Amino acid sequence: MFSSLVASDSHWESVIIEKMLLSMSNDKIVNVYSESEHIHEVLNKLDDIHFVNDCKEADFVLLDEQEIEESCIKPEIVFSYAKYHHNEYAVGVFFWQKGRPTMRFSAKHLQAYGLVVKGELSKYVSSSD
Amino acid sequence: MRVLFIIFILFSNILSAYDMDEMLDLYRKSSDLSEKTKDESLGHITVYSRDDIERMQAHNLSELLNSLRSFRYDENAIGMPDVLHSDPSVYSSGVVKIFINNHEITSAFAGSGLFIYGNIDLGFVDHVEIYEGSTSSRVSSEPAIVTIKLYSKDPAREAGTNIQGYVGSRGSNHENISYASASDDLKYYVYVSNTHNNRTKYQNKDHTLSRDSENIHALATIDYKNIKFGAEYIDHKMDSFLSLSIFGTPKQSDVKYDLQRLSSSVTFLDDDSLKLSLSFVRIHEYLNLNTDGTMLSTGLPNLLLPTDSLHSKDTDDVYNVKLEKELVFKKNNLFFGAEYMKKDLHDTASYRNGVLDTTPVSVDNTIYSLYVQDDYILFDNQIITASFKHNIYDNKSDVDEKSFTINQFRLGYIATSKTSMFKVFISEIELPTEQAVLTSVDSASIEILRIRDISIEYNKHIGNNLFGISLEYLENENSILVLSSNNAVKKYNNNYSAGVTYDYQFDGFNKFHSMLYLNQYYNHINLEPETVQGANFRLLNSWKKFDFYNEANYYHVKDTQIKGTNYNIGVRYKATAALIFSLKGVNIFDSAAKSKYNYLQMNGFTPEVKSLYISPIDRTVTFGMEYTF
Numbered sequence: 001m002f003s004s005l006v007a008s009d010s011h012w013e014s015v016i017i018e019k020m021l022l023s024m025s026n027d028k029i030v031n032v033y034s035e036s037e038h039i040h041e042v043l044n045k046l047d048d049i050h051f052v053n054d055c056k057e058a059d060f061v062l063l064d065e066q067e068i069e070e071s072c073i074k075p076e077i078v079f080s081y082a083k084y085h086h087n088e089y090a091v092g093v094f095f096w097q098k099g100r101p102t103m104r105f106s107a108k109h110l111q112a113y114g115l116v117v118k119g120e121l122s123k124y125v126s127s128s129d
Numbered sequence: 130m131r132v133l134f135i136i137f138i139l140f141s142n143i144l145s146a147y148d149m150d151e152m153l154d155l156y157r158k159s160s161d162l163s164e165k166t167k168d169e170s171l172g173h174i175t176v177y178s179r180d181d182i183e184r185m186q187a188h189n190l191s192e193l194l195n196s197l198r199s200f201r202y203d204e205n206a207i208g209m210p211d212v213l214h215s216d217p218s219v220y221s222s223g224v225v226k227i228f229i230n231n232h233e234i235t236s237a238f239a240g241s242g243l244f245i246y247g248n249i250d251l252g253f254v255d256h257v258e259i260y261e262g263s264t265s266s267r268v269s270s271e272p273a274i275v276t277i278k279l280y281s282k283d284p285a286r287e288a289g290t291n292i293q294g295y296v297g298s299r300g301s302n303h304e305n306i307s308y309a310s311a312s313d314d315l316k317y318y319v320y321v322s323n324t325h326n327n328r329t330k331y332q333n334k335d336h337t338l339s340r341d342s343e344n345i346h347a348l349a350t351i352d353y354k355n356i357k358f359g360a361e362y363i364d365h366k367m368d369s370f371l372s373l374s375i376f377g378t379p380k381q382s383d384v385k386y387d388l389q390r391l392s393s394s395v396t397f398l399d400d401d402s403l404k405l406s407l408s409f410v411r412i413h414e415y416l417n418l419n420t421d422g423t424m425l426s427t428g429l430p431n432l433l434l435p436t437d438s439l440h441s442k443d444t445d446d447v448y449n450v451k452l453e454k455e456l457v458f459k460k461n462n463l464f465f466g467a468e469y470m471k472k473d474l475h476d477t478a479s480y481r482n483g484v485l486d487t488t489p490v491s492v493d494n495t496i497y498s499l500y501v502q503d504d505y506i507l508f509d510n511q512i513i514t515a516s517f518k519h520n521i522y523d524n525k526s527d528v529d530e531k532s533f534t535i536n537q538f539r540l541g542y543i544a545t546s547k548t549s550m551f552k553v554f555i556s557e558i559e560l561p562t563e564q565a566v567l568t569s570v571d572s573a574s575i576e577i578l579r580i581r582d583i584s585i586e587y588n589k590h591i592g593n594n595l596f597g598i599s600l601e602y603l604e605n606e607n608s609i610l611v612l613s614s615n616n617a618v619k620k621y622n623n624n625y626s627a628g629v630t631y632d633y634q635f636d637g638f639n640k641f642h643s644m645l646y647l648n649q650y651y652n653h654i655n656l657e658p659e660t661v662q663g664a665n666f667r668l669l670n671s672w673k674k675f676d677f678y679n680e681a682n683y684y685h686v687k688d689t690q691i692k693g694t695n696y697n698i699g700v701r702y703k704a705t706a707a708l709i710f711s712l713k714g715v716n717i718f719d720s721a722a723k724s725k726y727n728y729l730q731m732n733g734f735t736p737e738v739k740s741l742y743i744s745p746i747d748r749t750v751t752f753g754m755e756y757t758f
Contacts, residue, residue, distance in 0.1 A: 008159055009156060009159040009160030009164070011159070012152055012155050012156035012159055012160075013156060013160070015152060016149070016152055016153065016156060019149065019152075065313075081288070082312060082313075096285065096286040096287075096288075097286075097288050097289060098287060098288065098289045098291060098707070098757040099157075099179070099282065099286055099287050099291075099757075100153070100154075100157055100706065101153050101156050101157050101160075102153065102706075103149075103153075120148060120149055121149060124149075
């Protein structure tokens with residue numbers, strides 16, 4: 001039990017991204033698409049996150065440094081603030097700023113997809129983005 | 130029993146129910162950049178993570194050097210950081226090497242940049258790694274007993290502006306501002322600080338002993354694709370404490386130096402396995418030392434001068450070029466390296482008691498090095514590391530031996546499991562006696578100091594507990610006194626060190642660290658063995674928006690007056706994610722172990738040795754604020 005209190009960075013990264021996805025979803029299992037090897041490594045052991053091979057089947061796209069096909073139009077979670085700022089499909093971002101990891105959701109983009117952030121993560125929704 | 134079981138379940142559930150802010154904080158702690166930079170094969174490592182530095186409110190590096198087995202923070206008779214300080218040597222810590230972003234800060238005169246960096250402000254630092262015992266020759270150009278590595282903040286994680294400031298006892302103050310930006314290819318970080326450090330003053334025979342200092346520090350890092358640039362400027366002025374006075378009677382004196390550094394590293398090939406590092410460090414040094422009575426630099430034959438002085442300036446340049454290739458071949462992780470270093474102390478103008486010194490100190494050394502290291506993977510969790518380094522010195526100073534070579538050998542074994550780690554290193558290093566000192570004595574000749582070292586470390590996790598033990602045996606062969614060639618005493622000396630550690634991790638936010646250690650080493654000044662007993666205890670706690678810090682460091686040189694405990698406490702309040710207030714007390718009971726400074730007192734015509742006992746750590750309270758936007 002106590003060993004989980006000092007978990008690795010990938011453990012906390014997976015928990016945080018999982019909560020971001022579940023907070024926007026009404027389903028118990030969230031289908032995600034990503035071309036990032038790192039994202040696959042971080043999330044592949046989670047029971048409620050299912051990776052799909054076709055973007056069309058995904059509920060969300062997790063976009064790291066790779067580019068994806070233009071035809072893939074799904075709500076995205078990105079991992080750099082610069083990408084978040086210029087990406088019209090980005091509903092959320094998980095990034096480092098001022099020495100600390102943080103997250104943000106775009107109220108405008110969430111509304112465009114008919115999504116709502118539930119629970120404690122609602123305080124990270126920004127209406128100015 | 131049932132009640133205990135329920136309490137146990139309840140407690141564990143409470144501990145596991147973190148909110149998102151706490152999870153983000155835990156992620157930050159667990160993804161500390163030290164996990165990417167530290168190298169277990171380089172030695173026995175102590176890491177101060179970003180989180181540690183912030184929660185300890187460590188304002189400068191000296192505060193992180195008080196809880197190590199090898200030494201505690203100390204200062205020499207001029208007030209400079211000199212952790213191996215021993216009178217009457219001018220500087221003793223040449224074998225403690227210091228790096229910033231893998232570039233060595235060193236000096237032609239002192240052999241180490243520790244005299245500048247030993248109490249550098251930490252506002253720009255992300256984390257610090259300290260390697261003790263048998264450090265790998267792959268890292269530093271010349272042999273080292275302890276290696277300190279500082280890493281500046283990563284622009285990719287620091288985007289934005291940060292302002293920090295604190296005010297403290299005796300009117301001390303420090304302010305810094307930094308800015309970072311990161312895009313896909315280009316990242317940069319800029320930092321500027323200003324410090325006024327007003328230290329505790331002491332009196333000796335109506336003479337004031339002061340270590341006050343002022344410091345301006347600027348640093349910039351630029352990363353463009355696979356190229357990294359670094360630039361640094363330090364302007365430092367300090368009162369010079371005892372000013373090398375033989376009788377402990379300094380007059381108004383100061384030391385000033387300014388440091389300029391340019392560094393660069395670039396990787397080549399698709400796998401970045403070929404790395405070129407370039408570094409240039411220039412230090413202008415100005416000494417304005419004045420005393421009643423004779424100075425140490427003048428020497429004992431002129432013992433009865435009414436006043437004395439040493440006014441000098443010089444330029445200390447160090448150039449460094451290093452090329453390293455990493456090659457993976459079957460189970461071998463090989464490193465091949467070639468290094469060029471030029472140490473040039475020049476343009477020296479020195480006046481001793483108003484008279485121009487016609488043979489001032491100079492250093493002109495070129496060092497060529499070749500090294501190889503193999504980390505062989507014996508099994509999945511066991512490696513054997515072996516390294517060899519050959520240094521060729523081309524010496525243009527005024528010494529008998531113009532060219533000589535030294536070698537370093539090292540063999541190590543590391544075994545890790547999920548809950549334990551075992552390390553053993555055996556090494557032999559050779560050190561040439563410092564050139565600047567040799568050029569100040571007649572008939573100087575190079576002496577090679579051979580050091581053999583064996584060190585062992587074992588750590589075991591059991592639940593939340595971490596138990597550790599470290600042992601080191603070091604023999605100094607051919608150790609000599611280098612101040613005067615007529616007083617050379619060759620010795621073969623044994624030194625022992627043992628430490629036990631116990632850490633307890635309450636949860637992700639609360640931890641306890643402790644260490645007890647015992648060192649016995651040969652003091653080459655008083656020609657006797659000395660025993661040092663020490664203990665460190667540190668508690669870091671968090672509760673809601675508050676971080677608490679408690680630390681006690683006990684240090685005792687057996688059968689001497691050097692005995693005491695340094696108590697530090699601190700609290701931080703995170704008012705918002707962007708605004709933090711802090712309050713810290715250092716050496717709050719003014720009970721830290723003191724350092725001994727010898728001086729002479731004339732009894733008629735007979736000089737008697739007397740000692741001053743003064744702590745290198747002042748009792749200080751600071752109040753600080755940090756704001757990011």
